[in-house]
Amino acid sequence: MTSIGTGYDLANSIFSPDGRNFQVEYAVKAVENGGTSIGIRCKDGVVLAVEKIVTSKLLKQSANKRIATVDRHLGVAFSGMIPDGRHFIDRARDEARAWRDTFKTPISTADLASRMGGYMQAYTLYQSVRPFGITAIVGGFDSTEAAPVDGEVGSGPSCGAGGKVLGKTHGGPFLYMIEPSGLYWGYYGAATGKGRQSAKAELEKLDLGGPAGPALTLEEAVKEAARIIYVAHDDSKDKEFELEMTWISGADGPTKGLHQEVPKALREEAERLAKKSLEDDEEEEPKEEKMEE
Amino acid sequence: MEFGNSGSLREDGIHLDMDRLKKGEVNLGTSIMAVTFKDGVILGADSRTTTGAYIANRVTDKLTQVHDTIWCCRSGSAADTQAVADIVKYQLELFAMRNGKPPTTQTAGAIFQEICYDNKDRLSAGLIIAGWDERHGGQVYSIPLGGSLHKQPYSIGGSGSTYIYGYCDANWREGMEEADAVDFVKGALKEAIKWDGSSGGVIRMVVLTAEGADRHLYLPDTDYKVRHV
Numbered sequence: 001m002t003s004i005g006t007g008y009d010l011a012n013s014i015f016s017p018d019g020r021n022f023q024v025e026y027a028v029k030a031v032e033n034g035g036t037s038i039g040i041r042c043k044d045g046v047v048l049a050v051e052k053i054v055t056s057k058l059l060k061q062s063a064n065k066r067i068a069t070v071d072r073h074l075g076v077a078f079s080g081m082i083p084d085g086r087h088f089i090d091r092a093r094d095e096a097r098a099w100r101d102t103f104k105t106p107i108s109t110a111d112l113a114s115r116m117g118g119y120m121q122a123y124t125l126y127q128s129v130r131p132f133g134i135t136a137i138v139g140g141f142d143s144t145e146a147a148p149v150d151g152e153v154g155s156g157p158s159c160g161a162g163g164k165v166l167g168k169t170h171g172g173p174f175l176y177m178i179e180p181s182g183l184y185w186g187y188y189g190a191a192t193g194k195g196r197q198s199a200k201a202e203l204e205k206l207d208l209g210g211p212a213g214p215a216l217t218l219e220e221a222v223k224e225a226a227r228i229i230y231v232a233h234d235d236s237k238d239k240e241f242e243l244e245m246t247w248i249s250g251a252d253g254p255t256k257g258l259h260q261e262v263p264k265a266l267r268e269e270a271e272r273l274a275k276k277s278l279e280d281d282e283e284e285e286p287k288e289e290k291m292e293e
Numbered sequence: 294m295e296f297g298n299s300g301s302l303r304e305d306g307i308h309l310d311m312d313r314l315k316k317g318e319v320n321l322g323t324s325i326m327a328v329t330f331k332d333g334v335i336l337g338a339d340s341r342t343t344t345g346a347y348i349a350n351r352v353t354d355k356l357t358q359v360h361d362t363i364w365c366c367r368s369g370s371a372a373d374t375q376a377v378a379d380i381v382k383y384q385l386e387l388f389a390m391r392n393g394k395p396p397t398t399q400t401a402g403a404i405f406q407e408i409c410y411d412n413k414d415r416l417s418a419g420l421i422i423a424g425w426d427e428r429h430g431g432q433v434y435s436i437p438l439g440g441s442l443h444k445q446p447y448s449i450g451g452s453g454s455t456y457i458y459g460y461c462d463a464n465w466r467e468g469m470e471e472a473d474a475v476d477f478v479k480g481a482l483k484e485a486i487k488w489d490g491s492s493g494g495v496i497r498m499v500v501l502t503a504e505g506a507d508r509h510l511y512l513p514d515t516d517y518k519v520r521h522v
Contacts, residue, residue, distance in 0.1 A: 103388075104403030104442075111392065146429050149399045151406065153441045159467045160329035160446025163502050164430035 013127055023131055024124050027080075027180035030133035034079035035066070035241065036195035036232040038203065039137040041175040041188050042214045042221040045249035046139035047262075048077040049225040051195065051233055054240035067246045067261075071096035073106060073141050075246050075259035079193030080134035080180075088136055092116055104150045109140030113176035113184050121182025131180045135192040138178065141248040141257055142171035173248065188214065195232025202228045218249055222262055226270035227277050243271055318370055319344050321355060322491025324453025324482055325366035327423035327433045328465065329446050330474035333502035334423045334431030336366050337478035339453065339486050340494035351494045360385040362501045363401045363424035368451035369417040369438075377408050377418055398424030402434035402442055410440030421448045425501040453485030453492035460484050471500065475509065483517055 008014055009022030016022060036051040050066045066085070067077040070092040078085040095115045099107035107115075116138065123129050146161070177190040189203035206224055207215040216224070222245060229243050245262040249255045262270075325338045338355040341348060355367050357375075359382045367374035384404050388396045402422045409418055422434040435448040447465055449457060460481050469477065478498060486492045496517050498509035511517040 102404075102407075103400050104406070105397075105399060147397065147399065149403060149442065149444070151403070151442060152399075153443050156444025157446040161430040161432055162329045162331045162468065163333040163425060165427045165503065168427065170428050 011127055012124055012130065021124060021181075024181045027131040027133050028135075031080040031135045031180065031192060032194065032196075034081070034134070034193045035238075036191065036193040036199055036229060037066075037077040037079040037135075037137050038192075038199050038225060038228055038232075039077065039139050039175045039177070039187065039190040040203070040206070040216070040221045040225055041139070041173050041208060042216040042218055044173070044253050045141060045218040045221070045247055045255070046075075046173045046175055047218065047221045047225045047245065047247045048075050048137060048139050049229050049243065049245045050077050050079070051193070051229045052242040052244050053238045054242060062242060062244075066244055069246075069259045070112070070138075071100075071106060071140075072258050073143070073248060074109060074112060075139050075248060076136055077139075077246075078134045078136040079196075080132075084132045085134045085136070088116070088120075088132060088134060091119055092138075095119075100150055104152075105147050106143070108142045108171075109138060109174035109176065110142075110186070112140065113138050113178065113186075117178050117182050117184040119182075120178055120180065124181060133180065135180065136178045137190050137192065138176045139174070139246075139248055139259070141173050141250055141259075143257065144169065144171040144250055147171075172250070191228075191232070194237070195229075195234065199228050199232040202231055218247060218253060219266070222247060222266060223270045223273055226267070227274040230271075230274040230278055243267065243274075245270070317344055319349055319372065320491070321353070321368050321371050321374070321451065322453075322489075323355060323368040323451030324449075324457070324485035324489060324492040325355060325368050325421055325451045326449040326454070326461075326478060326481060327366055327421045327447065328469075328474055328478055329431040329433055330469040330471060332431070332471060333425045333500065334433060335471075335474050335478050335498055335500050336364050336421070336423045337482050337496065337498045338366050339482060339492040340497060341492050342371060343491055348493075353494070354497060356497055356499050358382070358506070359401060359422075360389070360396060360424070362426065362506060363396065363398055363422070364499050364501065364506070365401075365405070365423070366421040366450065368419040368421075373416045374418045374420065377405065377416070377420070380408060381405050395426065397426045397429060398422065398432040398434065399429070399444075402436070402444075405434075406436055406440060406442040409436050413438070413440045419450050421450050423501065425503070427503075431501060449481070451485075451492070453482075453489035456488040457481045457485045471502075475500070479511060479517055486513075 008016035012023045035053045040047045068089040096107050175187050178184040188208035191199035248259045251257040322343050327336045340353045342350040342353040357378045385396045420436045425431050433448050435443045482496050496511040500507040510521045
């Protein structure tokens with residue numbers, strides 16, 4: 001970064017001569033210092049997990065959650081500056097509510113990602129603001145049934161809907177990641193924060209893409225997510241951390257279409273397996289041969 | 294504002310409001326209906342518009358397009374329902390552009406309901422929304438006077454509908470073929486026109502399927518037997 005210190009990094013809304021916005025790049029640095037967050041889109045749902053670094057023993061365990069529910073079927077995890085993340089979540093809730101007010105139907109994951117991408121982007125444009133110091137992972141499950149209507153009297157007829165396109169499916173699990181620049185993509189698996197490199201390497205090993213869709217099931221994904229957070233955690237940098245995990249399934253799955261915390265028993269089982277897997281890996285590493293006389 | 298005193302609350306607490314229109318306001322004393330069938334949905338309406346006893350228009354088009362395959366049947370005040378349909382048409386066009394996909398019938402129903410409910414004291418509009426979309430197929434929503442939203446397999450409305458509740462209940466079947474559904478709508482509207490003094494003129498229909506919208510016109514001259522284009 002040779003152009004640092006030349007004044008082009010002092011404000012948003014000023015490009016450097018080689019076409020960069022340094023304030024946005026610095027915001028990305030803030031994200032890279034935050035605890036790892038990951039999202040996995042699997043066959044029957046989405047799992048979100050974060051490595052919540054414990055900064056003080058005086059903080060209550062499992063309080064101060066880092067993954068938030070934005071609407072019944074939508075969750076957001078983030079890495080980076082926590083107050084920025086809280087504001088992002090507030091705004092996401094407003095957007096989800098506004099959509100329901102206007103269209104009487106839940107916002108789709110894609111539409112929420114689009115709205116929030118636009119919101120983040122707006123904070124890269126003006127002198128009076130700074131970009132968000134977070135990267136957010138948005139997970140959701142859009143109803144595969146006929147989209148429900150808020151404010152409809154009764155549940156409507158079970159018969160009479162003629163001429164549907166047969167064999168065409170709608171809705172399902174979706175995952176998006178939004179960066180400080182406002183850039184967002186849909187992902188099979190997403191990782192951000194401190195341990196993103198090793199987390200991404202682990203995500204790439206999972207069967208998430210392909211034309212037939214992901215093979216991984218929700219329960220497998222919960223266990224993989226826990227393992228990946230443990231792999232991505234760096235003991236030498238931060239000693240203590242808590243694993244926070246949420247999941248979203250379809251109406252016929254364990255969460256009945258809602259974004260919820262992974263039940264304690266399942267999370268603890270996943271953590272046990274994650275720790276065991278790490279120990280096994282350590283054993284496999286060849287021992288240094290000692291020179292003896 | 295010249296309303297009759299029929300809208301006021303009586304001593305016994307019973308609220309009667311038979312005469313919602315202003316003096317001289319154009320009324321769609323009407324027979325309208327929408328019916329789902331195997332491949333989609335059919336909207337149907339008579340064509341009489343009245344100001345009191347005078348027929349202001351004998352070939353009115355009460356079937357109004359608000360998006361490619363989302364239409365509505367209008368009853369009540371002609372001015373009110375035209376204004377509401379105009380607003381919804383604009384909203385749906387905006388929706389399609391913003392979201393890069395066509396709105397569903399329920400989105401249209403929700404927007405109609407919002408307007409009808411928020412302005413319930415000022416509007417006299419009885420609407421039936423019918424549309425076809427890829428996800429839900431043909432759907433029918435009705436929004437009666439208070440601004441509630443009802444999803445129905447078929448719906449009838451307007452002053453003429455009172456005469457055909459029995460006919461429709463006896464003759465409607467789920468998953469009809471298009472030709473049978475057209476005959477059902479035509480048969481019902483013929484009865485409504487026969488018995489209701491404020492309904493009459495031609496029978497108009499719109500058939501909504503995966504193929505798009507198709508208009509039908511039937512004239513009394515040929516006893517509604519021949520389809521004119």
